[in-house]
Amino acid sequence: MSIESKPSPRPASPADAPLKGRDKKRDWASRLVVLLPYLWLVLFFLVPFAIVFKISLSQTVMAQPPYLPVFDLAAGWQGVTNFVAQLSLDTYTLIGSDDLYLLSYLKSLQVAAVSTAILLLIGYPLAYGIARSPRGLQPLLVMLVVLPFWTSFLIRIYAWINILQRDGLLNDVLVTLHIVDKPPAWLSSDTAIYIGVIYSYLPFMVLPLYAVLEKMDQALLEAAADLGCTRVAAFWRVTLPLSWPGVAAGALLCFIPIVGEFVIPDLLGGSESLMIGQTLWTEFFSNRDWPVASAIAVALLGLLLVPILLYERLQRRALAGEN
Amino acid sequence: MRRGPSIFNLASVGLGLAFLYLPIGILVIYSFNASRLVTVWGGWSLTWYRALLQDEAMLSAAWASLRIAALSATAATVLGTLAAVALTRHGRFRGRLLFSGMVYAPLVMPEVITGLSLLLLFVALNVDRGFWTIVIAHTTLTMCFVTVIVQSRLIGFDRSLEEAAMDLGCPPLRTFLTVTLPLIVPAIAAGWMLAFSLSLDDLVIASFTTGPGATTLPIRIYSEVRLGVKPEINAVCTIMIAVVALVTIVTSLTAKRGALRHDRAEGLGTQV
Numbered sequence: 139m140s141i142e143s144k145p146s147p148r149p150a151s152p153a154d155a156p157l158k159g160r161d162k163k164r165d166w167a168s169r170l171v172v173l174l175p176y177l178w179l180v181l182f183f184l185v186p187f188a189i190v191f192k193i194s195l196s197q198t199v200m201a202q203p204p205y206l207p208v209f210d211l212a213a214g215w216q217g218v219t220n221f222v223a224q225l226s227l228d229t230y231t232l233i234g235s236d237d238l239y240l241l242s243y244l245k246s247l248q249v250a251a252v253s254t255a256i257l258l259l260i261g262y263p264l265a266y267g268i269a270r271s272p273r274g275l276q277p278l279l280v281m282l283v284v285l286p287f288w289t290s291f292l293i294r295i296y297a298w299i300n301i302l303q304r305d306g307l308l309n310d311v312l313v314t315l316h317i318v319d320k321p322p323a324w325l326s327s328d329t330a331i332y333i334g335v336i337y338s339y340l341p342f343m344v345l346p347l348y349a350v351l352e353k354m355d356q357a358l359l360e361a362a363a364d365l366g367c368t369r370v371a372a373f374w375r376v377t378l379p380l381s382w383p384g385v386a387a388g389a390l391l392c393f394i395p396i397v398g399e400f401v402i403p404d405l406l407g408g409s410e411s412l413m414i415g416q417t418l419w420t421e422f423f424s425n426r427d428w429p430v431a432s433a434i435a436v437a438l439l440g441l442l443l444v445p446i447l448l449y450e451r452l453q454r455r456a457l458a459g460e461n
Numbered sequence: 462m463r464r465g466p467s468i469f470n471l472a473s474v475g476l477g478l479a480f481l482y483l484p485i486g487i488l489v490i491y492s493f494n495a496s497r498l499v500t501v502w503g504g505w506s507l508t509w510y511r512a513l514l515q516d517e518a519m520l521s522a523a524w525a526s527l528r529i530a531a532l533s534a535t536a537a538t539v540l541g542t543l544a545a546v547a548l549t550r551h552g553r554f555r556g557r558l559l560f561s562g563m564v565y566a567p568l569v570m571p572e573v574i575t576g577l578s579l580l581l582l583f584v585a586l587n588v589d590r591g592f593w594t595i596v597i598a599h600t601t602l603t604m605c606f607v608t609v610i611v612q613s614r615l616i617g618f619d620r621s622l623e624e625a626a627m628d629l630g631c632p633p634l635r636t637f638l639t640v641t642l643p644l645i646v647p648a649i650a651a652g653w654m655l656a657f658s659l660s661l662d663d664l665v666i667a668s669f670t671t672g673p674g675a676t677t678l679p680i681r682i683y684s685e686v687r688l689g690v691k692p693e694i695n696a697v698c699t700i701m702i703a704v705v706a707l708v709t710i711v712t713s714l715t716a717k718r719g720a721l722r723h724d725r726a727e728g729l730g731t732q733v
Binding site (some may be wrong): 163167168171172174175176178180182183184185186187189190193203231235260261264266267268270271274279282283285286288289290291292294296297298299300301303307337340341344369387390391394395397398399400401415418419422428431432435438439442445446448450453454 | 467469470471472473474477478480481482484485487488491540541544546547551554556560561562563564565566567568569570571572573574577578579581582585596597598600601604608609633634658661662664665669679682683686688690694695698701702705706708710713
């Protein structure tokens, strides 16, 4: 990115230099531009994480707030040392030793990995088809893919409950067509979770893929064809390698939030094996165990740190590419 | 010569769109079902819409959601636009890496983590939870989406316009207000819309940061849905879908017209 590589703190135009008074004013205004969102994010994004981390090292008590130790500034230095001495890794030992938590993590990873793979299989042909349709039609098709994303998540999941319930439409169709004799229970199963996840995240997969495929130079495919490459071979050897950034962006954009998904497994899934988002929710709202809930959040974040950093790099590089 | 779409292309687009729209279509149709049983078709009727008008709890939840969405989207648009300007126009500044990290991370952060951490902050600060805490939480979540949208617009347009204004002695703030801002207004509007609909949609973060007396529409719907499918819920959802669809179509049409107009003004005409 050319802005990144500039050595001066702000891009100075030649006319700027002699106008000292204006320069000062500009400094003040430009500092505010950075400071305002910066402070907001520090206060409401970074500090909360520090608090989560701190509480994950606390112990659960029946009190308000339901954890110990509470930071006591009034007690001065003594308070600080007491506070530090009372911190413990108990919650992490608990999460590490109880199978419940480990299984939740594994289940979340499994659901996210399998759904992301299926999303790629469905999303790629869809994005490819849109990118190959007539230019004038493309904005409309993109809007049709995005529109469901603008409607509520909850509504889209709810729509599937209508269809998947035992006397719902899917079973009606299956029984009428004599595909099954006895209507199976779709709800409260992993199948339902997968359907819900794939349905909800499809736009997230299609958009980055489309963005890459649409920019691709058609001449490359023609060159491949001229050189005797079949359409299928050209896809594997030209299109797919070139669309790799879109594949990576789409996969990360889906995988990361799916791991922490709560609403979909809660409404569509069964109660025997929970995803980690549900476990966190239950620990917090039902068991009122804030330290354990915080520890789960920290562990979940640790798990997602690598994919999140990868995603950020991609995002920054994509913006740099546009520049 | 570009090759036209193949049968495979047509089929994948057709099937993909059918998959996306069939469930919503079924939901909309069944909201006009006269039967109390959700799965039995009893003819067309507006019964459930009438029932909805009597549902005080649902209406007040909807009103609360709309107010929260409008307030948080506005705050998020201001903060998000500032962040986008900071990231694209300020080159290097101290803590830039942390700043851009904080801007992109919320986009993919699982909602349970964001919700939990904000709640614990409000508890630590001893703030009464309710309407305003949800507004703050949603502002934090949605400003990052605004930043990404505005940022890509800021990167996309011709910087020589700003430079020309400044070369002619226009102070930076005025340059921003008279040159930059009009150019990025479509992106800002799109950002506001996205922030508004994300806030209207959010269940998880609102559930964590809400307090007594502040029930949003998703929280209300969620508690009803857990008890099973109800025709009234079909009706609420249909209204929400209609509103969102209408607003999206109107915005994209006006944004397109605006984009065309100023492309012509810029004499570029390269953007669609």
